[in-house]
Amino acid sequence: MDLQQITDEIVLIVTQYGLDVIGALIILIVGYIISKRVPSILIRLMGKRGIDPTVSGFLGSLARFAILAITLLLVLAQFGVQTASLIAVLGAAGLAIGLALQGTLSNVAGGVMLLIFRPMKVGQYVEVAGHGGTVKSISLFTSELATPDNIQIIIPNGSVWGSAIRNFSFHPTRRMDLVVGISYDDDIDKARGIIDRLIQADERSLKEPAHVIEVIELADSSVNFTVRVWCENANYFPLKFALTKAIKQTFDKEGISIPYPQRDVHLIKED
Structure with missing residues (x-):
């Protein structure tokens, strides 16, 4: 193959894929910028509404990963990759992971609901899931109580949100x-x-x-x-x-x- 043929091949490749490469780069840049901006905006808006920083940070991270995943799929589609089958595989994998971690995901969901709706707050005395004590902390996975004799009780948030909560400190x-x-x-x-x-x-x-x-x-x-x-x-x-x-x-x-x-x-x- 002489120099002319090599040059022709390069020109052909650039002609065929150059616009796709440029489009993919634009999608990557725009997706990256959006993934940086949108979570910050969400966290700021949720902070103004009084939502717990733990919840706002968690939801902001979810939004960022979702935007990056969509950006990756759009880039693959730009090069002609069939994303439908890829989405199906990812969905099946997500379902399998969800079934394997359903207890953990239930606790995370319960923690998000507790931190958003605030049926109990740190410092309040409550009875929940068969236990009574002063609330010491509420995280995404567990809630910590201290009994009147100062015994630590850690309850999974799935159990907390799924049971009746008696809050003795809610009213003044x-x-x-x-x-x-x-x-x-x-x-x-x-x-x-x-x-x-x-x-x-x-x-x-x-x-x-x-x-x-x-x-x-x-x-x-x-x-x-x-x-x-x-x-x-x-x-x-x-x-x-x-x-x-x-x-x-x-x-x-x-x-x-x-x-x-x-x-x-x-x-x-x-x-």
Whole structure:
């Protein structure tokens, strides 16, 4: 092959594939620029809407990889590669991987939903998936709780999102319930007045909603009051402890007894 033939071959190749190469380069450049810009825009928009940075970063990365994958397919199509079969293979591979990692993907999906909808936040006390504790962290895969005795509990997010969540810290106020029993021989109105006076004397009890003191049950050995008092969330246990102690001490001073289960045994002597 002489020089002229080589030159003709090069010209032919450039003529046939030159535009495809230029088009592919343009697609690569544009796709790369878009893959850099779009995730940043998404993260910024989600940040303005208060979405957790972990979620926004994760979704931004997904968007970037999706744009790069589409760019690669467009480049292959530019050179005449049949992308339909390639997409089918990738889809089958993705399905197989998804089935193999369905537990992990379920946890990721649960983590994204938790971080977007925020049914619980760090620092709140919740009961979820059969466990109770203060939320310490929420990641894409797991949520961490600390029990009142400071035991760490790590729960997969799939279990958290798939169960009922009882959030004791969501509302700023909370109702405290007590059951107080007195003897059948004691004065009901007097006992009720004492409880009412003690509640009003404690500044941690809220005036609105008003507290409730009513006889709820005539039990086997006592007349039971239900006592319902509203307070700030942070004052729930301090108020409950203080009010329980004050009721017992004041009842003792006022001569009102708090009965406890007991049984009288009568011995009958037979001749």
